[in-house]
Amino acid sequence: MCFKNLPIEFDAAGNATLKPGAANPYSYIETPAPTPIEDDPERMRELFARNGAVRRVDFDPVTRVAGALAFHTVVDLENRQVLETASMATLFRGYEIILKGRDPRDAIFISSRACGVCGGVHATCSALACEMAFGIHPPPMGVVARNLLLSVEYLYDHPIHLSLLAGPDFSEPAVRETNPEIWERATRTRTTGRAKHGYEFMSELMTDLTPLTGKLYLEGLHYTRLAREAYVLIGGKYPHPQTVVPGGVSTTIDASDLNEIMLRVVKYFDYGRKTAAIWDDISDFFYEVNPRYREIGTRPKSMIEPGQWDDPYADEGTFKNCDDWGRRRWAPPGVIIDGELVTTSLQMLNAGVEEFVEHAFYEEWTGNGQNQRFATDPAGNPLSPYHPWNKETIPKPTATSWKEKYSWSTAPRWDRQAMETGAYSRIYAAALTGGADFRDSPYLNSTGHSMQIELPQAALPNDPIEWSIPETWGAFERNRARAYCILYTAAIAYDNLLIAYDLLRKGGPDAKMSTPYKVPKDHQIGVGLWGAGRGYLTHHLEMDKGVIENYQILTPSTWMASPKDPFGNPGPYEEAVMATPLLENYEKPEDFKGIDVLRAIRSFDPCMPCTTHLHMDDRTITREIISCACGSDGPHEH
Amino acid sequence: MRVLVCGVGYRFLRDNAVGVYITDTLALQASNGIEFEDLGYHPVGFTQNLEERPPYDRIVFVGAVDRGRPPATVKAYQYDHVLPDVTEVQERVGDSVTGSISLDNLIIVSEAFKALPDDVWIVEIEPADETWGEGFSPEIEAKLPEIMETVWSLTRP
Numbered sequence: 001m002c003f004k005n006l007p008i009e010f011d012a013a014g015n016a017t018l019k020p021g022a023a024n025p026y027s028y029i030e031t032p033a034p035t036p037i038e039d040d041p042e043r044m045r046e047l048f049a050r051n052g053a054v055r056r057v058d059f060d061p062v063t064r065v066a067g068a069l070a071f072h073t074v075v076d077l078e079n080r081q082v083l084e085t086a087s088m089a090t091l092f093r094g095y096e097i098i099l100k101g102r103d104p105r106d107a108i109f110i111s112s113r114a115c116g117v118c119g120g121v122h123a124t125c126s127a128l129a130c131e132m133a134f135g136i137h138p139p140p141m142g143v144v145a146r147n148l149l150l151s152v153e154y155l156y157d158h159p160i161h162l163s164l165l166a167g168p169d170f171s172e173p174a175v176r177e178t179n180p181e182i183w184e185r186a187t188r189t190r191t192t193g194r195a196k197h198g199y200e201f202m203s204e205l206m207t208d209l210t211p212l213t214g215k216l217y218l219e220g221l222h223y224t225r226l227a228r229e230a231y232v233l234i235g236g237k238y239p240h241p242q243t244v245v246p247g248g249v250s251t252t253i254d255a256s257d258l259n260e261i262m263l264r265v266v267k268y269f270d271y272g273r274k275t276a277a278i279w280d281d282i283s284d285f286f287y288e289v290n291p292r293y294r295e296i297g298t299r300p301k302s303m304i305e306p307g308q309w310d311d312p313y314a315d316e317g318t319f320k321n322c323d324d325w326g327r328r329r330w331a332p333p334g335v336i337i338d339g340e341l342v343t344t345s346l347q348m349l350n351a352g353v354e355e356f357v358e359h360a361f362y363e364e365w366t367g368n369g370q371n372q373r374f375a376t377d378p379a380g381n382p383l384s385p386y387h388p389w390n391k392e393t394i395p396k397p398t399a400t401s402w403k404e405k406y407s408w409s410t411a412p413r414w415d416r417q418a419m420e421t422g423a424y425s426r427i428y429a430a431a432l433t434g435g436a437d438f439r440d441s442p443y444l445n446s447t448g449h450s451m452q453i454e455l456p457q458a459a460l461p462n463d464p465i466e467w468s469i470p471e472t473w474g475a476f477e478r479n480r481a482r483a484y485c486i487l488y489t490a491a492i493a494y495d496n497l498l499i500a501y502d503l504l505r506k507g508g509p510d511a512k513m514s515t516p517y518k519v520p521k522d523h524q525i526g527v528g529l530w531g532a533g534r535g536y537l538t539h540h541l542e543m544d545k546g547v548i549e550n551y552q553i554l555t556p557s558t559w560m561a562s563p564k565d566p567f568g569n570p571g572p573y574e575e576a577v578m579a580t581p582l583l584e585n586y587e588k589p590e591d592f593k594g595i596d597v598l599r600a601i602r603s604f605d606p607c608m609p610c611t612t613h614l615h616m617d618d619r620t621i622t623r624e625i626i627s628c629a630c631g632s633d634g635p636h637e638h
Numbered sequence: 639m640r641v642l643v644c645g646v647g648y649r650f651l652r653d654n655a656v657g658v659y660i661t662d663t664l665a666l667q668a669s670n671g672i673e674f675e676d677l678g679y680h681p682v683g684f685t686q687n688l689e690e691r692p693p694y695d696r697i698v699f700v701g702a703v704d705r706g707r708p709p710a711t712v713k714a715y716q717y718d719h720v721l722p723d724v725t726e727v728q729e730r731v732g733d734s735v736t737g738s739i740s741l742d743n744l745i746i747v748s749e750a751f752k753a754l755p756d757d758v759w760i761v762e763i764e765p766a767d768e769t770w771g772e773g774f775s776p777e778i779e780a781k782l783p784e785i786m787e788t789v790w791s792l793t794r795p
Binding site for chain 2: 113165224
């Protein structure tokens with residue numbers, strides 16, 4: 001029984017049904033959000049009188065121009081606590097509306113344009129949704145080609161995050177500025193991973209994380225290039241591929257192409273080992289300096305991951321059999337609640353998803369749970385009126401209010417609980433299975449509490465690498481797990497390359513790249529379930545008369561940047577920042593940089609243009625710092 | 639002379655898409671030495687692509703940028719290659735790798751990674767409407783021939 005909040009129970013045969021008796025089983029009574037501190041002058045005065053160090057600090061954590069995310073906090077700088085958070089996505093991009101009435105195949109190319117980085121996986125999710133609706137499935141080589149595309153895409157994503165986005169927060173300039181005592185300690189602390197990464201002292205490693213000039217920063221850039229070079233050999237272009245089509249891939253592959261990809265993939269064997277050792281050293285060093293670094297960005301170990309990398313010999317991609325083919329993927333679907341794997345069933349994963357808009361700039365579309373297009377999914381499992389297949393996107397911009405509506409991101413929930421997702425959720429779920437429920441690989445061994453990865457030797461010794469599920473979960477562990485995912489992903493790419501060579505050698509129908517199809521004219525639905533480099537991604541499609549009736553995209557950062565839900569739960573960013581102690585070294589409030597808050601948010605690998613497909617022109621990073629919110633401005637008008 | 643004309647922006651964001659519309663349209667007139675590219679992707683990848691190609695004598699960037707000017711203002715100017723401080727450059731890199739596409743980011747990141755030739759021209763168009771959807775505002779629609787001619791003229795020696 002994987003649900004504790006949804007009105008779903010299971011019969012003796014394991015079939016999901018609605019609990020009997022409730023007339024409106026998915027309805028709920030909204031829990032009012034707490035009154036924001038700045039709207040409560042009495043509390044604000046009391047806090048300010050107590051220590052005078054309460055500040056409203058609004059971050060735009062990762063962007064300068066495009067304004068990916070605004071993040072509101074109220075912090076108590078004396079007690080080093082975050083008192084209030086709100087995560088705000090800032091403008092609506094409307095892909096779901098743009099896609100209505102179009103040929104479903106257009107979604108492959110249009111959804112790719114949501115983002116300047118993750119286009120490849122959007123295109124693939126669209127193709128998968130089309131295939132389910134069209135009743136087709138690619139031949140084995142088409143599946144392998146996609147697996148290769150979406151392993152090298154992740155080999156692009158992980159270095160770019162670790163080196164160019166998260167790494168600079170642990171670099172010499174950042175640490176010197178925010179915690180000079182830690183820098184001083186780094187100059188006399190030896191690393192443990194020197195044999196793999198070559199650094200004797202932590203300070204040397206931190207110096208090479210320096211933005212724009214550090215060797216590790218520039219090396220990360222180089223590895224993003226290798227991955228893109230591999231991608232375009234099949235995809236044609238990156239990040240907006242030209243060859244992803246319903247039924248497979250619209251190009252051919254020969255041994256020369258595979259050799260070119262192989263030459264690049266094997267370079268990640270050593271790079272993966274080295275990167276894992278680097279992030280082991282970073283995490284362990286900070287924990288040793290101050291164990292409270294474990295609390296940066298901490299939140300429950302609750303994660304969702306639809307899985308990826310299909311078994312080429314799973315012979316169909318229907319929804320009815322998705323539990324079977326989902327469990328044959330290299331990375332299994334998984335829902336983890338408080339560290340426990342509660343399901344690897346794609347049907348249950350799908351049935352548990354809902355989106356809420358109480359704190360988002362959208363209109364509620366169900367009439368409090370009364371109206372829904374689909375009472376069940378194609379396999380007969382109950383569906384919520386708030387499920388993506390039942391969702392309607394109705395933008396309704398209003399003034400921003402931290403208590404009412406403040407984001408263009410919806411609040412996705414699974415079993416009405418906030419979930420995070422990322423590269424780490426796939427290695428986490430795979431590790432928890434203990435080897436069950438995912439495709440065997442000679443290079444991966446799941447122990448139930450860790451993932452062992454062993455690849456052929458490159459330049460470094462091929463010692464087995466083991467990522468272990470950590471006791472506590474937070475920003476450092478997200479980064480560490482993502483670092484291990486480089487080698488994990490390289491193993492899957494390598495495995496698929498060997499299968500591709502074999503298919504090529506054998507020839508015949510299995511070596512074809514795509515399968516023919518006709519666009520159906522009757523009513524059909526489909527879903528693409530394939531985690532992006534940055535985590536969960538689904539595209540839910542409804543079509544009729546050959547065109548799209550409804551299309552819903554749910555991205556990783558929508559889950560994580562989400563506002564509060566109607567049950568009073570914060571979104572993952574909000575929750576993680578609330579739990580973050582302010583360990584930065586500042587004497588005066590004016591010196592506060594917010595590095596720990598930024599480390600917490602960046603550890604999620606935010607990809608904000610996908611979240612609401614947003615765009616904002618606010619050029620400020622720290623939008624406002626005021627000494628007391630008693631006199632703060634009112635709601636912002638959009 | 640090898641010239642690359644780059645259209646920058648998001649499709650489906652009305653006037654923000656004007657840059658890629660211009661390059662889509664002018665690409666039909668591509669000839670020896672003049673290339674057009676849709677730069678609806680991130681600057682880090684663009685700089686790497688440039689490094690792998692034979693050098694261009696000139697690069698022309700065209701895109702919408704909201705700088706508070708009257709809508710449909712068209713400004714063409716030669717880039718001065720002056721970079722902001724390192725902190726801002728890194729912020730622009732961070733912005734880029736989270737998926738954002740913007741003309742300023744593209745030029746700053748490309749310059750920081752030393753990917754640009756000396757001769758770089760920028761054609762900025764002040765948008766009137768950057769909300770979601772297709773098609774341009776009437777102001778931009780009326781200016782399209784002028785923008786097209788401005789960009790095309792910059793492909794000549």
